[in-house]
Amino acid sequence: MENLKAHFDPHGRPSPIANDGDRETFCSTCAFSHACVVEGYGKGDLEELQCLIEHVGPFQPGEFVFRTGDPFRAIYAVRSGMVKTVLVDADGQEQVLGFYLPGEVVGLNAIYPERYPCDAVALETTEFCRFSFPAMSALATRLPSVQQHLFKLLSKELGTASLLAGDHTADERMAAFLLDLGERYATRGFSRSEFRLSMSRGDIANYLRLAAETVSRVLGRFRKQGLVDIDGRRVTLLDTDGLYQLARNVLNR
Amino acid sequence: MENLKAHFDPHGRPSPIANDGDRETFCSTCAFSHACVVEGYGKGDLEELQCLIEHVGPFQPGEFVFRTGDPFRAIYAVRSGMVKTVLVDADGQEQVLGFYLPGEVVGLNAIYPERYPCDAVALETTEFCRFSFPAMSALATRLPSVQQHLFKLLSKELGTASLLAGDHTADERMAAFLLDLGERYATRGFSRSEFRLSMSRGDIANYLRLAAETVSRVLGRFRKQGLVDIDGRRVTLLDTDGLYQLARNVLNR
DNA sequence: CCTCCGTGTTGATCCGTGTCAACAAGCAAT
DNA sequence: ATTGCTTGTTGACACGGATCAACACGGAGG
Numbered sequence: 001m002e003n004l005k006a007h008f009d010p011h012g013r014p015s016p017i018a019n020d021g022d023r024e025t026f027c028s029t030c031a032f033s034h035a036c037v038v039e040g041y042g043k044g045d046l047e048e049l050q051c052l053i054e055h056v057g058p059f060q061p062g063e064f065v066f067r068t069g070d071p072f073r074a075i076y077a078v079r080s081g082m083v084k085t086v087l088v089d090a091d092g093q094e095q096v097l098g099f100y101l102p103g104e105v106v107g108l109n110a111i112y113p114e115r116y117p118c119d120a121v122a123l124e125t126t127e128f129c130r131f132s133f134p135a136m137s138a139l140a141t142r143l144p145s146v147q148q149h150l151f152k153l154l155s156k157e158l159g160t161a162s163l164l165a166g167d168h169t170a171d172e173r174m175a176a177f178l179l180d181l182g183e184r185y186a187t188r189g190f191s192r193s194e195f196r197l198s199m200s201r202g203d204i205a206n207y208l209r210l211a212a213e214t215v216s217r218v219l220g221r222f223r224k225q226g227l228v229d230i231d232g233r234r235v236t237l238l239d240t241d242g243l244y245q246l247a248r249n250v251l252n253r
Numbered sequence: 254m255e256n257l258k259a260h261f262d263p264h265g266r267p268s269p270i271a272n273d274g275d276r277e278t279f280c281s282t283c284a285f286s287h288a289c290v291v292e293g294y295g296k297g298d299l300e301e302l303q304c305l306i307e308h309v310g311p312f313q314p315g316e317f318v319f320r321t322g323d324p325f326r327a328i329y330a331v332r333s334g335m336v337k338t339v340l341v342d343a344d345g346q347e348q349v350l351g352f353y354l355p356g357e358v359v360g361l362n363a364i365y366p367e368r369y370p371c372d373a374v375a376l377e378t379t380e381f382c383r384f385s386f387p388a389m390s391a392l393a394t395r396l397p398s399v400q401q402h403l404f405k406l407l408s409k410e411l412g413t414a415s416l417l418a419g420d421h422t423a424d425e426r427m428a429a430f431l432l433d434l435g436e437r438y439a440t441r442g443f444s445r446s447e448f449r450l451s452m453s454r455g456d457i458a459n460y461l462r463l464a465a466e467t468v469s470r471v472l473g474r475f476r477k478q479g480l481v482d483i484d485g486r487r488v489t490l491l492d493t494d495g496l497y498q499l500a501r502n503v504l505n506r
Numbered sequence: 507c508c509t510c511c512g513t514g515t516t517g518a519t520c521c522g523t524g525t526c527a528a529c530a531a532g533c534a535a536t
Numbered sequence: 537a538t539t540g541c542t543t544g545t546t547g548a549c550a551c552g553g554a555t556c557a558a559c560a561c562g563g564a565g566g
Contacts, residue, residue, distance in 0.1 A: 087419075089505040095419050111408035137404065141394050151390065154407035155364035161414035162340065162362070166348050167462035170523070201544060209420040211524050216545050232532095232544090252342040423553070454514060464554050469515050485514090 052135035057127035065120035072110035074130045078102045081126025082198040087118045096207040103188050123198040173208040174218045175243040176250035193237040305388035310380035318373035325363035327383045331355045334379025335451040340371045349460040376451040426461040427471045428496040429503035446490040
């Protein structure tokens with residue numbers, strides 16, 4: 001079967017690094033394909049989508065996927081690994097906006113300003129599906145399901161953004177963070193209660209608007225209380241009910 | 254000329270309260286029409302939009318426009334007045350998510366959950382354009398400019414959501430809040446430096462994640478320092494440079 | 507006139523978390 | 537093994553803002 005890219009890449013960009021096959025199997029190895037299917041893309045839609053996707057990466061830990069101010073051309077779905085998005089303010093102070101797991105999409109906040117308003121940095125070896133945004137929004141005018149999905153992604157991210165906005169104690173934030181991560185891992189088919197924290201304590205602290213020392217202390221306390229087990233960056237949630245009790249005002253739904 | 258609604262209201266809802274005319278003048282008295290034009294809607298697009306718009310209101314101060322859990326059917330553009338959106342958590346604690354001026358759009362965060370995740374409460378006598386969302390997203394598949402606008406609105410709100418997420422001092426938050434309000438008033442054609450705070454000190458405090466007492470104190474200090482003049486709810490920004498200096502880490506762009 | 511009530515201001519005190527500092531553990535380079 | 541660097545943990549202390557409380561102001565209603 002012929003190579004898709006040879007005929008369909010609308011931008012004439014260099015060949016993607018991980019083009020794993022023909023129309024039928026292109027997305028089969030992609031962590032996002034599951035999301036595509038879950039989100040209601042049919043086989044036909046998927047074939048259309050392939051025309052505007054490049055598989056890019058792998059990026060090594062610490063590598064930038066895009067940088068603040070880069071012109072916005074594409075959104076990135078994580079295939080494997082993990083990324084953080086970081087806003088850098090006038091004083092050079094960093095502000096972690098979010099962590100993105102396989103199947104999740106980075107770059108949506110760049111649509112309005114037409115430039116990426118933040119850096120995206122790989123936390124592990126990470127691969128992406130890169131969706132050309134002009135092509136995708138053009139496609140969205142033809143395929144309502146694609147448009148719906150984009151609206152949902154944006155609206156969903158709005159919800160999680162306002163999640164961290166509340167003023168909550170360090171314990172509440174941390175409990176919510178752990179449960180949220182577990183939840184997201186679970187929807188991707190991983191264990192809900194046992195996973196690795198790809199990001200440093202400093203990144204967690206920054207994301208939760210706490211000091212790194214506070215993160216350490218809270219995690220230590222959670223361990224003593226039997227809420228979690230922690231070995232370095234490996235976490236096991238032992239008492240999800242207890243954690244949920246702490247987090248309910250943060251996660252409220 | 255015939256009454257639009259008689260023929261075009263796709264939902265057969267009760268007549269809008271403020272239907273001010275025919276195809277050519279329907280939007281002329283609407284605060285949002287300016288936004289429509291600015292956002293690149295041509296005359297043709299506007300005519301199409303009219304088919305899915307109802308003018309609703311006025312709502313009196315304290316009245317709910319929609320409530321948490323209501324099924325999502327429409328987004329609301331403020332025509333006149335002001336609204337706040339409020340999230341109520343498990344303990345009944347309120348959390349103000351935002352204030353919306355004429356020309357701004359409420360309800361976008363309801364797309365994903367398909368229910369409004371927050372209450373919308375009028376702060377003054379307030380009127381809206383109500384956009385049926387199913388109709389609007391259908392229209393968006395035909396008119397790329399409408400789709401673009403929706404994407405932009407969503408992405409823009411993502412940006413402002415992460416604005417408040419940072420950990421900032423009370424002074425920084427307040428300065429940023431005042432400048433942001435001035436900026437938004439300015440884009441709607443009002444004075445950038447002199448306006449009325451429609452919301453109570455308590456609402457401001459809640460929005461900024463501060464105590465009402467802190468808001469009082471900071472505003473008092475700003476007044477003493479000559480940064481602003483304050484008389485009850487009337488505010489005049491006197492030293493915008495000074496305010497901007499304080500706010501630059503919050504507003505960073 | 508008065509009281510009542512919501513809103514806003516101001517003062518005194520307390521608590522959670524940040525900051526500073528010292529130290530331990532893991533890991534790469536020499 | 538040694539050095540140096542990064543990451544994480546733990547303790548002592550300080551500070552910003554929350555909390556509690558008292559009070560001022562203005563409008564509504566008797």
